[in-house]
Amino acid sequence: MSQRDVLIVGISGCSSSGKTTIAKLIAELLPGATLIHEDDFFKHDDEIPLNKKFGVKDWDCPEALDLDLFGQELDHIKATGKISAKLVHNNNVDDVSRFCVSKETKETLRKEFNAFEAASDVHVVVVDGFMMFHDPKIACKFDRKLLIRAPYASLKSRRAARSGYQTLDSFWIDPPFYFDEFVYKSYAKNHASLFEENDVEGRIRKNSGVQDYVNDDGMDINDALLWACHQIVSPLPSFSS
Ligand SMILES: Nc1ncnc2c1ncn2[C@@H]1O[C@H](COP(=O)(O)OP(=O)(O)OP(=O)(O)O)[C@@H](O)[C@H]1O
Ligand SMILES: [Mg+2]
Secondary structure, three states: OOEEEEEEEEEEEOOOOOOHHHHHHHHOOOOOOHHHHHHHHEEEEEHOOOEOOOEEEOOOOHHOOOOHHHHHHHHHHHOOOOOOOOOOOOOOOOOOOHHHOHHHHHHHHHHHHHHHHHHHOOEEEEEEEOOOOOHHHHHHHEEEEEEEEHHHHHHHHHHHHHOOOOOOOOEEOOOOOOHHHHHHHHHHHHHHEHHHHHOOOOOEEEHHHHOOOOOOOOOHHHHHHHHHHHHHHHHOHHHHH
């Protein structure tokens, strides 16, 4: 059997925007898709940069991740369609079964996706991660770039509702200042260039190469999944290459 082309779909966004939820559901619903998580490329706890001002580890800067290995892995997947790294996967996502995906959505997604696969003969790889579009060296590896957004207040309250994060060596619990001083600051700093007037609360730049979706509380997950699937199967706008 000849090797199929690989379409790498990046689903990124601030912590708690809902990217893992959407990526997991999309990968579950698209037959044959593979899902990988950038979170599996976090460094060991003792290699995470220490912020001297606050006296805590900064899990939210690009340096907390082994982005060289992540980039190599994406190249390997693109070339072979297979995952090479022995990844330790910490499942830091709430149960996605609480989101009700309708029968109609499932059928629409399968139909759209089967038609896409049959026409283009590609293997879809969905990659979920919070720091993938900040650096052109990594961003260029994605054939589709989807940015999941939510307003600051929703992000903050969702993050506060989480018990913490399993790391390679321990369990991280946010100190009270952590969302504002680390999570949101790093998201804003590293994604500003994708937005008009560098305003991450504003509109995405038309030539950013990124398609965005606002996944605020109360949004129907079915709409998010149909949007994401549509982005995957649609040809890229010419400006985003
Ligand atoms: N539309 C929504 N309405 C309400 N809650 C949502 C919605 N989408 C996601 N959530 C909830 O927000 C929380 C964060 O979701 P998720 O784990 O998918 O975020 P994430 O972007 O992957 O965050 P992180 O980068 O920290 O891994 C979860 O509790 C999830 O159930
Ligand atoms: Mg996640």
